[in-house]
Amino acid sequence: MGEEPTWGEFLLNSLLAMAVPTLVGGALVVSLVGLTVWATAPLRRRRRSRATESGAAVPSPGRARRGSARGGR
Known part of the structure; x- marks a missing residue:
């Protein structure tokens, strides 16, 4: 049998083993x-x-509406 891995090798192998599923899973989610x-x-x-044809105001993305959690003043 081979030698036992050193702590550095063990940590490197562990990080690599954890990083691969994280990267693959993250790419899948994205x-x-x-x-x-x-x-x-x-x-x-x-x-x-449809909203603009009916004359309703369309809120622009990223702007808070009145009464929202950001205060709405």
Whole structure:
């Protein structure tokens, strides 16, 4: 049998063993979120155009509405 690994080798191997599933899982989550955003973009566009045709105000993304958690003053 081979020699026991040193602490440095053990830590390096452990970090590598933990990093691979984390990177693969993270890439999978980012891909699924991106695909969801891409697939629902036409629906969001359609909703926005209907709201502007009916004369309703469409809130711009990133702006707080009145009465929101940010104060709304």
